[in-house]
Amino acid sequence: MGQSLTHKLLESHSSGGNPAPGEEIGVTIDQTLTQDATGTLVMLYLDAMDLDHTRAETSVQYVDHNLIQADFKNPDDHLFLESACRKFGLYFSPPGNGVSHPVHMQRFGKPGKTLLGSDSHTPAAGSIGMLAFGAGGIEVAAAIAGEPFYVPMPKVWNVRLVNELPDWVSAKDVILELLRRHDVDGGLGCVIEYSGPGLASLSAMDRHVIANMGTETGATTSIFPSDEETRRFLKSEGREDDWQELKADDDADYDFEEEIDLASLVPLIAKPSSPGNVVPVEDIAGDEIYQAYIGSSANPGYRDFAVAARMLEGRSVADGVSFDVNPTSRQLLATLIEDKSLEALIAGGARLHQAGCNGCIGMGQAPATGRRSLRTVPRNFPGRSGTREDKVYLCSPETATASAIKGVITDPRTLGIDYPKIPAPDLSTANISLLEEPPGIEEAKTLELVRGPNIKPLPELKPLPKTLELPILLKVDDDITTDEIMPAGTRVLPFRSNIPKISEFVFDIVDEGYVERTSEHDGHAVVAGKNYGQGSSREHAALAPRYLGLRAVVAKSFARIHRQNLINFGILPLTFSNPDDYESLEQDQTLVIDDAVDQLGDGSTITARIVETDHEMTLRHDMSDRQRKLVIDGGLINVLGQ
Numbered sequence: 142m143g144q145s146l147t148h149k150l151l152e153s154h155s156s157g158g159n160p161a162p163g164e165e166i167g168v169t170i171d172q173t174l175t176q177d178a179t180g181t182l183v184m185l186y187l188d189a190m191d192l193d194h195t196r197a198e199t200s201v202q203y204v205d206h207n208l209i210q211a212d213f214k215n216p217d218d219h220l221f222l223e224s225a226c227r228k229f230g231l232y233f234s235p236p237g238n239g240v241s242h243p244v245h246m247q248r249f250g251k252p253g254k255t256l257l258g259s260d261s262h263t264p265a266a267g268s269i270g271m272l273a274f275g276a277g278g279i280e281v282a283a284a285i286a287g288e289p290f291y292v293p294m295p296k297v298w299n300v301r302l303v304n305e306l307p308d309w310v311s312a313k314d315v316i317l318e319l320l321r322r323h324d325v326d327g328g329l330g331c332v333i334e335y336s337g338p339g340l341a342s343l344s345a346m347d348r349h350v351i352a353n354m355g356t357e358t359g360a361t362t363s364i365f366p367s368d369e370e371t372r373r374f375l376k377s378e379g380r381e382d383d384w385q386e387l388k389a390d391d392d393a394d395y396d397f398e399e400e401i402d403l404a405s406l407v408p409l410i411a412k413p414s415s416p417g418n419v420v421p422v423e424d425i426a427g428d429e430i431y432q433a434y435i436g437s438s439a440n441p442g443y444r445d446f447a448v449a450a451r452m453l454e455g456r457s458v459a460d461g462v463s464f465d466v467n468p469t470s471r472q473l474l475a476t477l478i479e480d481k482s483l484e485a486l487i488a489g490g491a492r493l494h495q496a497g498c499n500g501c502i503g504m505g506q507a508p509a510t511g512r513r514s515l516r517t518v519p520r521n522f523p524g525r526s527g528t529r530e531d532k533v534y535l536c537s538p539e540t541a542t543a544s545a546i547k548g549v550i551t552d553p554r555t556l557g558i559d560y561p562k563i564p565a566p567d568l569s570t571a572n573i574s575l576l577e578e579p580p581g582i583e584e585a586k587t588l589e590l591v592r593g594p595n596i597k598p599l600p601e602l603k604p605l606p607k608t609l610e611l612p613i614l615l616k617v618d619d620d621i622t623t624d625e626i627m628p629a630g631t632r633v634l635p636f637r638s639n640i641p642k643i644s645e646f647v648f649d650i651v652d653e654g655y656v657e658r659t660s661e662h663d664g665h666a667v668v669a670g671k672n673y674g675q676g677s678s679r680e681h682a683a684l685a686p687r688y689l690g691l692r693a694v695v696a697k698s699f700a701r702i703h704r705q706n707l708i709n710f711g712i713l714p715l716t717f718s719n720p721d722d723y724e725s726l727e728q729d730q731t732l733v734i735d736d737a738v739d740q741l742g743d744g745s746t747i748t749a750r751i752v753e754t755d756h757e758m759t760l761r762h763d764m765s766d767r768q769r770k771l772v773i774d775g776g777l778i779n780v781l782g783q
Contacts, residue, residue: 143390174258196287217593239470252367270367302339328360346442431512436467451561453489459548503630674703
């Protein structure tokens with residue numbers, strides 16, 4: 142039996158472990174990616190480790206999230222990141238240069254390489270045959286220092302694409318179809334590997350759209366073969382020499398197989414407030430909108446903007462609609478200027494914003510209270526837009542633009558115009574002058590980090606106590622996101638390098654009294670439903686609660702990245718052996734784990750009890766020996782410093 146592409150790349154980058162599904166394996170990392178919302182902590186970790194220079198083949202730091210300079214905090218952190226790049230040997234992509242994922246794909250991505258990024262949408266690089274993972278920043282710091290990345294051995298889910306997309310249906314509708322079928326946890330523990338004759342009609346940037354939002358299914362990563370389209374893309378970026386053909390064997394064995402007939406798809410839309418809440422656009426057509434928004438790492442390609450420009454030619458945005466255009470890079474913006482697409486967008490009433498993540502992460506472009514916003518971003522979690530009572534829908538550029546023109550949710554097939562056919566550009570306007578190369582190692586040794594007043598030292602994380610007696614300070618339901626644990630947006634993200642301050646916002650969206658309750662106890666626990674911690678890789682959603690005293694989360698199940706982030710900061714991730722025990726736990730009860738350290742050293746379960754009811758239960762941790770050591774020692778930074 143032949144091998145999948147996933148297994149081929151895992152085998153060529155193996156760093157030990159048991160390659161059985163669910164067992165922890167080590168993966169050697171070729172490239173690393175950090176962005177500014179998570180990168181400041183990465184650089185603080187590297188400084189704490191006394192690293193002299195990156196050990197990875199290529200490491201890049203992007204400034205794309207925190208671009209609003211309302212005061213000193215963001216620009217100070219940008220200077221800190223630039224100085225850290227020079228000191229530790231990373232490329233630096235400054236503010237305004239673009240969103241990390243498409244820029245990395247264009248400038249550094251190489252088929253067959255591994256990539257680890259401190260951003261959950263790093264799997265977008267799978268669009269050109271890379272094996273790319275999102276992870277917490279401390280794991281990326283470890284990879285920069287030359288350590289392997291550890292991940293549960295995934296199952297491989299083959300999605301075979303056949304035929305071609307019809308007019309007015311695009312790549313966003315492909316991944317929305319997968320989310321419609323399987324929801325936000327359907328890909329847990331899997332790599333989604335695409336194949337089939339339908340690939341021939343999808344450009345590299347179309348594939349980027351699909352691989353990017355594969356994260357929303359809970360998948361470990363997504364990957365496409367490296368084929369002639371990949372070669373064409375790299376040639377258009379002046380990097381054809383980086384191409385190699387990569388594909389699965391014809392008789393490859395997969396754990397799951399599924400087919401999507403591209404020709405059968407219709408325009409789709411994810412309703413508030415989950416990427417998995419997908420329906421056909423025609424089902425909700427006619428509902429009034431306030432905002433339509435194109436751009437983000439989920440729809441970053443030239444065609445995603447050019448198709449909107451062609452649709453607006455001779456037309457204008459409806460009265461009362463804010464049509465926000467969010468370019469994803471300076472390179473893209475230059476191309477849109479050259480071919481007059483930007484002129485058409487502006488003439489049609491679009492609002493132009495700087496190249497970056499912006500509204501996708503709640504940094505500007507927030508919608509009005511309770512008004513509908515149609516966006517081509519990857520997530521519509523509650524409050525992520527920057528408006529607490531938001532109503533964000535996820536859709537294609539075609540649907541967003543048609544709706545902006547009409548002023549109501551509109552199936553683009555009903556617009557009454559010919560579908561604009563946008564070929565992939567043969568030669569990109571590649572402006573790489575703003576990508577700063579790092580100095581040599583000897584010069585780097587003489588450099589100092591530039592620290593602003595908002596950059597605080599890393600908190601001390603104490604080892605796990607022998608016995609845990611933890612009040613349950615919060616109980617939550619299924620599918621709690623990291624956006625709900627640690628909000629983003631203009632209020633919060635500027636404090637990403639200031640853990641004491643950012644901790645004041647933990648669970649603010651869910652329970653405004655949580656932080657105050659933590660001040661009354663030395664340690665505490667949280668109880669949760671299934672898929673706890675889905676969404677962003679931001680480790681602040683683990684580190685900030687840990688700073689407040691969180692020592693254990695008991696959940697029905699965890700999202701992969703967040704579970705590892707909890708472990709990385711010495712927090713016990715526990716699951717119920719008996720699902721009924723979730724109902725027996727209540728806020729303000731006290732969870733006791735006697736001899737916690739000894740119990741962790743013996744098997745994959747521990748015994749706990751509730752003081753108030755004297756109810757005893759068996760909880761699972763299912764951690765590897767390596768992970769148990771991290772929790773017992775208080776976290777990965779303590780282990781790396783040993």
